[in-house]
Amino acid sequence: MRAQVAVSGGKGGTGKSTVAVNLALALADVASKSVTLADLDVEAPNDHLLLGVALGEGTPVEQFLPRFNYGLCTRCRKCAEVCEEHAIITLRDGTPFLMPNLCSGCRACEIVCPVPGAIEESSKVIGWIHETNTPHGLRLITGLLKEGEERSMPLVVEAKKRAVETAGDLLVIDTAAGTGNTVSSAIEGSDLLIAVTEPTPLGLHDTELILRLGSLMKLRMWVVINRSDLGDAEAVRNLARRYGAEVVAEIPYSETLLESYVSGRPVVVHRRDCEEARKFFEIAERVLEVV
Numbered sequence: 001m002r003a004q005v006a007v008s009g010g011k012g013g014t015g016k017s018t019v020a021v022n023l024a025l026a027l028a029d030v031a032s033k034s035v036t037l038a039d040l041d042v043e044a045p046n047d048h049l050l051l052g053v054a055l056g057e058g059t060p061v062e063q064f065l066p067r068f069n070y071g072l073c074t075r076c077r078k079c080a081e082v083c084e085e086h087a088i089i090t091l092r093d094g095t096p097f098l099m100p101n102l103c104s105g106c107r108a109c110e111i112v113c114p115v116p117g118a119i120e121e122s123s124k125v126i127g128w129i130h131e132t133n134t135p136h137g138l139r140l141i142t143g144l145l146k147e148g149e150e151r152s153m154p155l156v157v158e159a160k161k162r163a164v165e166t167a168g169d170l171l172v173i174d175t176a177a178g179t180g181n182t183v184s185s186a187i188e189g190s191d192l193l194i195a196v197t198e199p200t201p202l203g204l205h206d207t208e209l210i211l212r213l214g215s216l217m218k219l220r221m222w223v224v225i226n227r228s229d230l231g232d233a234e235a236v237r238n239l240a241r242r243y244g245a246e247v248v249a250e251i252p253y254s255e256t257l258l259e260s261y262v263s264g265r266p267v268v269v270h271r272r273d274c275e276e277a278r279k280f281f282e283i284a285e286r287v288l289e290v291v
């Protein structure tokens with residue numbers, strides 16, 4: 001049976017992707033299993049950069065858009081009234097106009113329209129799903145939102161679906177930062193949620209939100225404290241305890257990790273014997289004990 005591990009974190013720069021990438025590589029190494037990494041931070045995916053690989057072939061993801069047939073439309077405004085995204089504006093006489101960037105493709109307008117054929121089917125490309133086989137034996141699925149597109153949820157849902165359907169033994173999900181809808185959708189169904197944080201006031205605040213979300217979803221939760229020597233790590237430990245989460249690793253500020261981030265050479269592959277790589281291998285061993 002496939003196991004799913006989600007790696008999440010607060011505001012950008014906490015080390016979330018570094019943990020997700022190195023953990024996925026360490027799992028592929030120690031478990032000798034087929035591991036897929038899904039980068040669902042679709043507005044700014046960067047796992048491929050950390051892995052030092054170019055994105056593989058991309059498949060466009062399309063979303064429903066209404067197209068008005070003005071020859072049939074009776075200008076009743078029902079479509080505009082039902083649209084929660086305010087993607088349809090109407091002229092004084094009720095003629096509807098669509099603002100495509102705001103449309104989420106929910107089809108509510110199509111459902112309420114009382115005139116058959118007044119709303120026709122159209123679509124737009126909202127992004128791409130890239131599938132990349134890395135030289136490290138890891139399969140990478142990357143969701144990439146089209147520039148200017150404001151709704152990332154449909155792409156996160158599609159990219160996750162592709163990852164879940166095609167993953168082998170283990171699926172590691174790198175979510176977007178924060179606790180928005182796209183994050184809950186990304187972590188849903190996980191056997192384990194790993195919250196990556198820094199011991200700063202902002203880090204504590206963001207981590208509490210993630211742990212609260214994980215508790216509501218009744219997930220097993222772990223915490224990784226990155227740059228653990230640059231703040232109040234004890235406060236993070238106390239917070240984790242309050243939510244029944246275990247602190248599984250504390251990683252002090254590391255020039256080695258910074259260098260590996262910039263050069264796209266993950267430590268678990270290129271610096272296997274360093275202290276930081278050892279910690280990722282330890283987390284991987286622990287993961288395999290619980291999933």
Ligand code: SF4
Pocket residue numbers: 064065066082083084085086087088098102103104105106107108109110
């Ligand atoms: S599909 Fe949904 S979001 Fe798009 S215009 Fe219709 S009601 Fe609005």
Ligand code: SF4
Pocket residue numbers: 068072073074075076077078079080094096112113114115118119
């Ligand atoms: S609901 Fe249908 S008929 Fe009414 S304004 Fe919209 S498109 Fe026209």
